[in-house]
Amino acid sequence: MGEPILVWIRKDLRLVDNPALFHALKDGIAVPVYIYDEDYEREWSLGGASKWWLHQALSDFESSIHKLGGKLIIRYGDTWSQLHELIHEIKPKAIYWNRRYEPHIVEKDQQIERMTSSKKLDVKTFNAHLLHEPWEIAQKNGNPYKVFTAYYKATQKQLVSNPVPKITQFSKIERDVYTESVSDLKLLPTINWTHTIEKTWNATENGGISLFKQFLKQKMMSYESGRDFPAKSIHSSLSPYFAFGQLSPRVLYHYLLKKAQTMHSASFQRQSEQFLRQLVWRDFAYHLLYHFPDTTVSSLNPLFTNFKWEKHEKHFNAWKKGQTGYPLVDAGMRQLWQTGFMHNRVRMVTSSFLVKHLLIHWKEGAQWFWDTLVDADLANNTLGWQWIAGSGADAAPYFRIFNPITQSEKFDHDAEYIKMWVPELRNLPNTYIHKPWETPQNVLNEAGIQLGETYPFPIVEHKAARARALERYHELKASQKT
Incomplete structure (x- = not known):
């Protein structure tokens, strides 16, 4: 049957095209292990929505392996301590894993590779991502x-x-190895705010x-x-x-x-x-x-180090809660909170609104998305926010400021999306729903809307906010020349 091979599972919770698992099964007895170690992720440990997804995905992966005659070992704590313990218990001939590319993970993975190699274990890594x-x-x-x-x-x-073939069977190692349960990882929130997410997603392979x-x-x-x-x-x-x-x-x-x-x-x-x-x-x-590993926290374009961002907690909270007074922005932010997801066009509009209408640092928005998206991905999140801010590679030009009104009229003409996520505006005619503040009072009364009470006035005025943003960007361009 061969000797045991530890397969360190990370962001590869699948049986289809899983190179590390496939090659371990070919080369010996694969012993898959998942270690939940928030310190390994440093400041990029999973947000609440992603933790919910991980719980479902891990449970599904564990069940899939069990059905094929195998066992997923789940551990909690320091990665190297857990791997070291398993090496001592199982005495594998090798450790395989699929590579990750986040800078802080690359650095730690290299340390793990050096330490496992010093134990006279073969180390093989693969591209699966x-x-x-x-x-x-x-x-x-x-x-x-x-x-x-x-x-x-x-x-x-x-x-x-x-891709490599799908995994269809496992062999178990003879010795019994301690494992935590998925529930032991405490990934689910103590207060259930995920019921809409649960209805929206089947988080399995x-x-x-x-x-x-x-x-x-x-x-x-x-x-x-x-x-x-x-x-x-x-x-x-x-x-x-x-x-x-x-x-x-x-x-x-x-x-x-x-x-x-x-x-x-x-x-x-x-x-x-x-x-x-x-x-x-x-x-x-x-x-x-x-x-460019520093781009998670620093603008790729060093010029933006001098950009004058605003600190405005009230505006930031209004944006997070979908209470900006701009229906398309609010619809997107509410979809995000309730489902852990937001349509890509609306992601661009909402993030542009934060960075350019409110002049709040893109890092603040990136952190909120990280906490609330079920698809939170450090590379995509960083690229997207720096693109919108105009500070990254292949960035949107600084003068590109998404107009939340015209974007709404163009891409949600009949306001179906708005009515789904901002139900208090459902009774407004489409003529006014994209800019409720221009609605005649008698129409507002008929729709049962009291601006400032049932739905907010805009927290900033579009033209003034656009002019302020352009002035701030022009200052930055001028400073480049001096």
Whole structure:
């Protein structure tokens, strides 16, 4: 049967295309272990919504392994202490894991590799998380890319490795090894605020596969034209499954590539290319985070070190609670709080509002998203917020300030999205719902709305806020020249 091999599970809670697990099963008796260690993540330990997801995903993964005759060992505490203890108990010949790329994790993983190697164990690591690892795509001079279009073109010249087969059976080691239960990790909140999240998501590997099949069948052909309209829900909603490694980007990439070739449909090929482009954007986020590790807390463009941000707790709280007085912004923030998710177009509008209308530092918004998103991903979160602020790689130009009114009118014309998440405005005619403060008093009365009571007045006026933001950005540009 072979000797035991420890398989250190992290963000790879799946049986389909799990290289570390697959190769361990080939090379010996795979002993999968998951260690919950918040200190290992440093300041980026999981937020509340992500902890809920992890509880579901881990329970599902444990059950899947059990059904195949195996056992997932779950431990809590210091990673090296737990691994050291397991090495002493199991006496494995090797330890395998799938690589992570967050800078603080890379550093700690290297320490673990040195310590395990000193125990005379073979260490093998694999790519399970990305199409291309951060160091695989580089400019001719060896420098990392900072512009997505150039990065994307470069990836098209590189092959994506094939996924490994699905795990179908396990062998158990003879000795009994202590394991915690998933519940022992205390990932679920003590006060149940997750009931809407629970109704929204099936946070299992099969849930992710089913959602992809549904997307393929019902939404793929409308993806390019419909993904910007939040009420249509044409987006795939697969991001949390990627974040926790319940779906393999390589599997989806090769599946869509093959399907496009067999269908001989130019339309399907175009739509699938648009979807796959989003997977490359995800890779690009990791490419940037890996090569520019300080961007989680510092602007990539050093000029922004001198930007004059505002500290306004009242405005920040209004934004977090979906009480800004701008219906599309409020709808997005309430969807985020209730479901742990927000439509991508609305993410851009809400984050632009915080950074440019309120001039609150992008780091504050990034931290709130980290705490509340079920798909919280350090690379994507960092890239997105720095892009909006204009301070990162491939950033939006500083003068691009999303108008929350025109964005609402264009992408939620019939206010279906707004009415879903801001129910107090449901009775307003569509003529006024995008800017309730312009509604005649008699119309407000008929709709049962009292501005300032049942729904807030805008916390800032759009034109004045835009002018203030442009002035602040112009000051920054001027300081560059002096």
